[in-house]
Amino acid sequence: MAIDFTKGALVLFMVLYHWLNYFVGSQGHYYNYLRFLTPSFIFISGFMISQILLPRYKSGSRSLAKRLIVRGSKLLAVYLLLNILVGICLSRFPIQYAVLGRWLRSICWAFIVANPTASAGQKSVSFSMLVPIAYLLILSAGLIMLTGRERNTFRYALFVLLAAVILLSVYGIVSSYIDLLMIGVLGVVIGFSGRREIELVVSHPYILIVLYCCYLAIITIWDVILPLEVASVILTTALLYIAGSKSAALGATHRHIILLGQYSLLGYISQIVILQGLRRISWLYQNGVGAALLSLFLGVLLTVMVVGVVDVARRRLKVANNMYRLVFA
Known part of the structure; x- marks a missing residue:
């Protein structure tokens, strides 16, 4: 579940990335943080x-x-x-x-x-x-x-x-x-x-958070070169893994993120299609920040809904499960 949570969180970040690209602009220093x-x-x-x-x-x-x-x-x-x-x-x-x-x-x-x-x-x-x-x-x-x-x-x-x-x-x-x-x-x-080695790393979240803050400070001043990019990948996935492993009391949001991670490739594809469709609704990017933020909310909501519908269809309909496996399995 920790790995699925990590993948699901990355899909949500990807929604943010493409929303910025489609509704804010393709250029900007803030892309360094993504x-x-x-x-x-x-x-x-x-x-x-x-x-x-x-x-x-x-x-x-x-x-x-x-x-x-x-x-x-x-x-x-x-x-x-x-x-x-x-x-x-x-x-x-x-x-x-x-x-x-x-x-x-x-x-x-x-x-x-x-x-x-x-x-x-x-x-x-x-x-x-x-x-x-x-x-x-x-x-x-x-x-x-x-x-x-x-x-x-x-x-x-x-x-x-x-x-x-x-x-x-x-x-x-x-x-x-x-x-x-x-x-x-x-x-x-x-x-x-081994599991022990992985647990040794993720059992020190505060050290990882401090290192990640140092990374953010560095890329704020300089550009993101490949060694920094590799460091960001390890630190980000480790922190998301830690968040996903805290599953003693699963909330609805936590469960939705895990489900999104189980269908991460479908989520990745569907959120691009959804945001491309929302971008063609001129009202969403011509009526200020509120309308633009609404498009972000709709992008997240519709992506989660698509994944949820596919999951239900796979469990209830054999043909839906076979079609999904034909493409993604």
Whole structure:
């Protein structure tokens, strides 16, 4: 439940991030305080591979590798399909094939370069976080098939990725996918830690809070470089994990966040669609701060409602459960 709470809280932060992007502006120093979001999702995905999935597949590493490859391939297919649908909707009817062609080129280019930008500086593709998660799952599957359950393999992979990041930075090259893969593999390596080691870290919340405050002070003065970004990912996920582990008396809000974490990818996709739809209601961004804040509230509420409806449908209807598993399992 602590991990699900962490993922659910990250989805809520992602709603805030996209709301700022759509209703406030795509530029601003305040985005530095949300730089942990995408790498945190990648980090958690890696952490779950070694902490949760590997222990469940004690007798068959190849079966886990197959599952990871299938899931990663599904995420790439979902990313491609969603962006094609967005491109068709934006090109309007009759379909403007020139616009759709440019959109398809941007989508394909995004498989190589993270967040390709359009001429206006905005992201030219949506749902881009699905791509590095898929790459991490497929890379992990390859490492598991080659060497079985050996944790040192992921440590070697982490070393290689870290060396690649340093080498690219020497030549002034920034590759977001390499950075994110490095953070994801770091999550896998940390996930090999035992429960006692994890509890030792999360049993000192005040130290983590002090360190996080130091991090906030630093990025207020300077820019967010990669080492600070990695530190923010570890500190943020650790603090959210601590909050999620305090589950002696679960409240309604706590339960909703946990449910959101159990459907984190669905929540991520649905909140983008919901906020994109709300942005097209001109009243919400033309009538001051109150209307804009209303759009944020609606974004959170509708995202939670979508997840709740899907959860109920899965439990009551076999066809709904099968459809969900076809896409996300």
